[in-house]
Amino acid sequence: MTRHALAALVLLCLAGAALAAPLRVEQKNAQMRGNPSFLSPVVGTLTQGQTVEGLNAQGDWQQVRTPSGTTGWVPRSAVIASAGALKSSSGAKVNTGAQVNTGASASEMALAGKGFGASTEAEFRRANPNLDFAWVDRMERAQVPRSELQRFAQAGGLTPPGGTK
Amino acid sequence: MKSTRLVSVLAGASFALLVGGCVTVPDMDAGLGAVGKLASQTGLVSSSQVDSFTKVAGATAKTFHDITPEQEYYIGRSVAATVMAKHRPYDKAALNRYVNDVGQNLASHSGRPLTRGGYRFQVLESDQVNAFAAPGGLIMVTRGMLRSTQNEDELAAVLAHEIAHVQNQDGLKAIKTGRLNTALTVLAVEGAKQYGGSQVSELTRAFEDSIKDITTTLMNDGYSRGLEYQADAAAVRTLKATGYNPQALVDSLARMQAVLAQHPGGFSQTHPSPQDRIDQLKPLVSGSTAAAAPAARQRRYAAAMAGVR
Numbered sequence: 027m028t029r030h031a032l033a034a035l036v037l038l039c040l041a042g043a044a045l046a047a048p049l050r051v052e053q054k055n056a057q058m059r060g061n062p063s064f065l066s067p068v069v070g071t072l073t074q075g076q077t078v079e080g081l082n083a084q085g086d087w088q089q090v091r092t093p094s095g096t097t098g099w100v101p102r103s104a105v106i107a108s109a110g111a112l113k114s115s116s117g118a119k120v121n122t123g124a125q126v127n128t129g130a131s132a133s134e135m136a137l138a139g140k141g142f143g144a145s146t147e148a149e150f151r152r153a154n155p156n157l158d159f160a161w162v163d164r165m166e167r168a169q170v171p172r173s174e175l176q177r178f179a180q181a182g183g184l185t186p187p188g189g190t191k
Numbered sequence: 192m193k194s195t196r197l198v199s200v201l202a203g204a205s206f207a208l209l210v211g212g213c214v215t216v217p218d219m220d221a222g223l224g225a226v227g228k229l230a231s232q233t234g235l236v237s238s239s240q241v242d243s244f245t246k247v248a249g250a251t252a253k254t255f256h257d258i259t260p261e262q263e264y265y266i267g268r269s270v271a272a273t274v275m276a277k278h279r280p281y282d283k284a285a286l287n288r289y290v291n292d293v294g295q296n297l298a299s300h301s302g303r304p305l306t307r308g309g310y311r312f313q314v315l316e317s318d319q320v321n322a323f324a325a326p327g328g329l330i331m332v333t334r335g336m337l338r339s340t341q342n343e344d345e346l347a348a349v350l351a352h353e354i355a356h357v358q359n360q361d362g363l364k365a366i367k368t369g370r371l372n373t374a375l376t377v378l379a380v381e382g383a384k385q386y387g388g389s390q391v392s393e394l395t396r397a398f399e400d401s402i403k404d405i406t407t408t409l410m411n412d413g414y415s416r417g418l419e420y421q422a423d424a425a426a427v428r429t430l431k432a433t434g435y436n437p438q439a440l441v442d443s444l445a446r447m448q449a450v451l452a453q454h455p456g457g458f459s460q461t462h463p464s465p466q467d468r469i470d471q472l473k474p475l476v477s478g479s480t481a482a483a484a485p486a487a488r489q490r491r492y493a494a495a496m497a498g499v500r
Contacts (some may be wrong), residue, residue, distance in 0.1 A: 052260040053305050064299060074307075086304065103305045106260060142262040142398050149395040150269055150402070157272040161280050165271065165311045165329060168287065170295045178292045182343065183485040184434035186300060 047080035049090060049105040056105075057172075058098030062087030064172070069098040078105065254371065255363035260327075263363060264307040266401060267327030270362065273406045274323050274331055278315040281334055287314055289495035293343060294330060294350045300432040301351070302425060303358040310354065314499075320450055320458045323409045324353040326362040336458070337499045339450045343492040344439035344484060348430060352440070355425035361418050365408035366401045413461030420463075420471045427475045436484070437476045444469050 051072045059066040062084045070092065072078065081089040081097065088102045151159060170178075179185075258266070281287075290312045298310035310328035315321075317333040324330045330353045340346045356362065408414060414422075423440065430437045448465035451458065462468070 052307050054308070056305070064304075086302070101305045103260075103303050142258075142265045142394075142401075144265070146394055146398045147265050147269060150398055153395065153399065154273075157269075157276050159268070159272050161275050161313070162268050162271050162329065165280075165313045166308060168291050168311050168313075169309055170288075170291050175292065175296045175299065179296055179434070182488040182491065184296070184488075186432055186434050 047107075048077050049080045049088070049107060051076045051078060051100075051104060052106050053100075053104040056100050058090065058092075058096065058100055060098060062089075062099040065176075066099070070096045072100065072104070080105070254368065255360055255366060257371070258363055260307040263360070264327045266363070266398075266405070267308070267325040267329050269398070269402045270325035270405050270409070271329040271331065273402060274325065274409065275313075275315070277410065278317045278319075278321075278331070278333065280331075281314040281316040283314065283498045286495055286498045287312070289491070290314055290332065290337075290346070290350070293347055294354070297347055297351050297429055297433050297435075298328070298354050301354050301358055301429045306357065310357070312350065318454075320447060320454060321461075322349060322353050322458070324356040324362065325409075326357065326360065326405065328354075328357050330354065330357070334499050335450075335454070337496065339446050340443055341446065342439070342484065343488050344430075344435045345443040345446070346492065347433070347435045348426060348437075348440035348443045351426035351429040351433075351435075352422050354429060355422035356414070356418075358425060359418070359421060361414050361422065362405045362409070364418070365414070366404045370397060370400050370404065409461070411461070416463045416467075419468065423468055423472050424475055427472065431479065437479050441469050441472055441476055444472075 051074055053072070054074050056072040056074075057068045058070040058072055060069050072090075072092065076092075078090040078092050081091055083089070083102065084099075086102050087099045088105055089097065089099050090105065091097045151157065294312040295310055298304060306328045308327050308329070310330065313329075313331050314337065315331050315333045318335040319333050320335045320339050322330070322332040322336050330350065332349065332353070336349060337346065340349060413419075426440055427437045430440065444465040447458070448469075451465065
C-alpha cells in the first residue's frame with residue numbers, strides 16, 4: 027500500500043510539471059465564453075474537478091484551453107491553480123531535481139486533495155441532529171438561469187455603465 | 192534515473208512521517224527538516240537544497256487563504272444550516288425568487304462573480320432587522336430587513352453589502368487562526384492516509400469549532416468596523432456596475448438607523464451604527480448619478496414585497 031501511495035505522490039508531482047499552468051475547475055458547470063464577458067456566447071462547459079490549461083488573464087477573467095483543445099474565457103473565480111502548481115506560502119521552492127520543481131510542500135499537496143468535505147459534513151450532521159440541511163439543499167437549487175437574469179435586468183432598466191462587464 | 196530516485200526517497204521519508212500519527216506543526220517541520228538532513232548525509236542533495244526543503248516544510252502557518260473553494264463551500268453549508276436553525280426560513284416561493292433575481296444579478300457584477308456553489312438567497316421569517324452571509328455565497332436576509340427597504344435599489348444595497356462579505360471572505364477570517372493550524376495540520380496528515388478514528392474526531396471538532404467561530408461572529412459579535420466599511424465600499428462598486436443607484440445604500444442605512452432606534456438587538460449589535468457607515472460612505476457615493484428607476488422596477492418590487500408586510 028505504501029508503494030502505491032508513494033507512486034501516486036510522485037505522479038502528482040510529475041503531472042504538475044507537465045502542463046505550463048494547470049488550473050483546476052472549481053465551479054459546477056462553469057460556462058466558457060468566447061470573450062471575457064457574460065454576454066459573449068458560450069463556447070463550452072467545464073466540469074468541476076477538470077484540469078485545464080491557463081492562458082491569458084484579463085480583469086476578472088481567465089482564458090483557458092481544455093484537453094480537447096477548445097479555448098475560451100471563464101471568470102477567474104471558477105478556477106484555481108491545480109495541486110501540482112500550488113505555490114508554497116513562503117514562495118520558496120523545492121529544488122531537488124528537474125522534475126519536482128512544483129513549489130508545493132508535501133502538506134500543501136495533501137491539503138489540496140482532502141479537507142473539510144462531504145464526510146466532515148456528514149460527521150457534523152450526526153453530531154448536530156437539530157440542524158436541518160434540507161433547507162440548505164433547497165436554497166442551493168434556487169439558481170436563476172443566466173437568460174432570466176438578463177431579462178430581469180432589462181425589464182428593470184438596469185444597464186451597467188459603459189455596457190456589459 | 193538519479194533525480195527520480197531522490198524524489199522517491201524524499202517522498203517516501205516524508206510520507207512515513209505523515210502516516211506516523213498525529214503531529215503538530217513544529218513536529219512536522221522538524222520531521223521534514225530531518226528528512227532533508229538524512230538525504231544530505233547520503234549525498235543525494237546539496238546543503239542548500241536541504242535548506243530550501245526545510246523552508247518549504249516551515250511554511251505551515253495557516254490562514255484563511257489556505258482554505259480551498261471546496262472547503263469554503265462545505266463550511267458555508269453548515270454555517271447556513273446553523274443560522275436557519277435559529278431563524279426559520281420564510282417559505283414564500285415568489286418572494287424568494289425575486290430576492291434571488293436581484294441578488295444573483297448583483298453577484299454576477301461583483302468582484303467575485305462565481306463561487307463553488309454559487310450565490311443563493313433566502314428570506315428568514317424573523318422580524319429582527321438582520322442579514323447573514325455564509326462563506327461561499329449562501330445569503331440570508333430577514334423579513335424585518337426587507338421591510339426596512341422602500342425600493343429595489345435599497346434592497347439591492349442590502350444584498351450587495353452581504354455579497355461583499357462573501358467576496359472578501361470575511362466569514363472565513365472569523366475562524367480563529369490557532370484553530371486553523373490544528374485543523375489543517377490534521378488535514379495534512381489525513382491527506383496521506385485513510386481516516387483513522389482519532390483523526391476523524393479531531394477533524395470534526397475543528398470543523399465544528401470553525402462553524403461556531405463564524406456563526407458567533409455573524410449572530411452575536413459582528414465583524415470589525417474596518418471589514419464593515421470595506422464591505423460597504425465593495426457594495427458601492429457592485430451597485431454601480433449593476434446599474435443601481437449607489438446612493439440607495441446611504442438611503443437604506445438612514446432608514447435602518449430609524450428602525451433600529453425602535454428595535455435594538457440583531458443588526459445593531461453586530462454592525463457599526465448606520466450613521467458612522469453613512470459618514471464613511473458619503474465620499475464614495477457623492478457625484479454618482481444613475482438614471483431614475485423606471486416604473487416597472489418599482490412595480491415588481493411592490494408586488495414581491497406584498498408578501499413581507
